[in-house]
Amino acid sequence: MPILGLKSPGPSNPAHFSLEPLIRPNILALQPYRCARDDYSAGVLLDANENAMGPSLPSLANNTDPGPIAAQTLSLLSDEEVASLNRYPSPTHDDLKRSIAKFRGVPNEEWVFLGVGSDEVIDMLYRVLCVPGKDRVMTCPPTYGMYKVTANVNDVGVLEVPLITEDGAFQLDEKAMHDAFKANPDLKMLFICSPGNPTGTLIPLDVIKRVLENPLFKGVVVVDEAYIDFAPENNSAASLVNEYANVCVTQTLSKSFGLAAIRKALVNALSEIKGVGRILGGNHANFVLCEILDEDGKPSNKKAVEVYKTMAESRGVVVRFRGSERGCEGCLRVTVGTEEECREAAKQIAALLE
Missing domain, CATH: 3.40.640.10 (Type I PLP-dependent aspartate aminotransferase-like (Major domain))
Incomplete structure (x- = not known):
């Protein structure tokens, strides 16, 4: 078939x-489900049971404050796009x-x-x-x-x-x-x-x-x-x-076009910390996978969890514990943030391992 x-x-x-x-x-x-809008998208549109009076937005109705989230969203749209928010978008894009x-x-x-x-x-x-x-x-x-x-x-x-x-x-x-x-x-x-x-x-x-x-x-x-x-x-x-x-x-739009140069700086900063072991993997993403070592210099899930929880609960820095994954014993995954955020993460990891 x-x-x-x-x-x-x-x-x-x-x-x-x-x-x-x-x-x-x-x-x-x-x-496949089809609607009239699949074939016709211009003219007097009376096919989709939309509200023909326009979008119900306070800022359009009486010039009131729409609130910070709505205001930020509306600022990204042209007047024409805002006025058409009551219409369904293209089904095929x-x-x-x-x-x-x-x-x-x-x-x-x-x-x-x-x-x-x-x-x-x-x-x-x-x-x-x-x-x-x-x-x-x-x-x-x-x-x-x-x-x-x-x-x-x-x-x-x-x-x-x-x-x-x-x-x-x-x-x-x-x-x-x-x-x-x-x-x-x-x-x-x-x-x-x-x-x-x-x-x-x-x-x-x-x-x-x-x-x-x-x-x-x-x-x-x-x-x-x-x-x-x-x-x-x-x-x-x-x-x-x-x-x-x-x-x-x-593929996804949520991860791409990030700060590759800052990633290199983060790798260098983590590598210099006593108590951080190998930087694993190929570093081809927007995060760094690093080993946390115990007092004997071996990757330690116990130590990694301790660092992870302490940073999140009392130091204001949240990373990801990945030590339960195969081949990742004792590992934390640190996403590349801004240069300042990366410095803070490295600083807190270093302080906890000293």
Whole structure:
């Protein structure tokens, strides 16, 4: 059965992959909901049961103070945009998707899907591809925890094939994955976080290509690139979408375009603190993963938790304890903030470890 609404067939590689058999039958047969606004968006609009009198905003009705949050929001909009807030937005957002397609190097807006952050897109992939109580996906811990949470919400099994963590490598274990593909031919998805969370390490594109081309895995490879704009250029798997039919790349606007130069300063500051061990991972994201050492110079979850809680509860600095993740014993994850915030975090960590 063809996929309804799919206008362009996309790439035909790899030869062993076919999308249609992966989709839940009820989803494949689903008739897309359409409204008049899908086809007509100008003129006298009496199709969507909107309030034609305009938005109900105090500042527009009687020039009263709308409040700080509303005022800040309204300041970002033109008068024309404010006046049209009573209308539903475009159901397809084609102009925005065209801009994203051009920026990321994919053919056109049909290759872009918008969601409320990556989490909604991940959840939708589960609902489209995975039959509850039957299907399974693969994850490679340590990785983003929402893959497993969303699997549990959708009653989908999770097969974990850990990353190679020795010496802070945090790379895919290709041999173990190959064996897992062979033993589990019905896996629906594989989640690859690159740069990883909490590892901050890129997975090279040639490694991802080898996974895509592995004939033993017939599911969809989801490459989560929430932090890709902090990594060196030309490392995004978005380029693979043009070549491979079995890859889906998720990105988010909430993390990108940050302060990479300040990240380097934070790494240097943490490295000079007595009691801080290795800076793990590839530092390809907007955070730093560092070991907290005990009195014997060994990574310590106990010490890391103590530093984490004390900073949050009495020093006014909140970071993230990640020591429970595989290969991350004794680790704190410190997000790159402003230069002043980074100095304060390093100062408080140093004070607590002295």
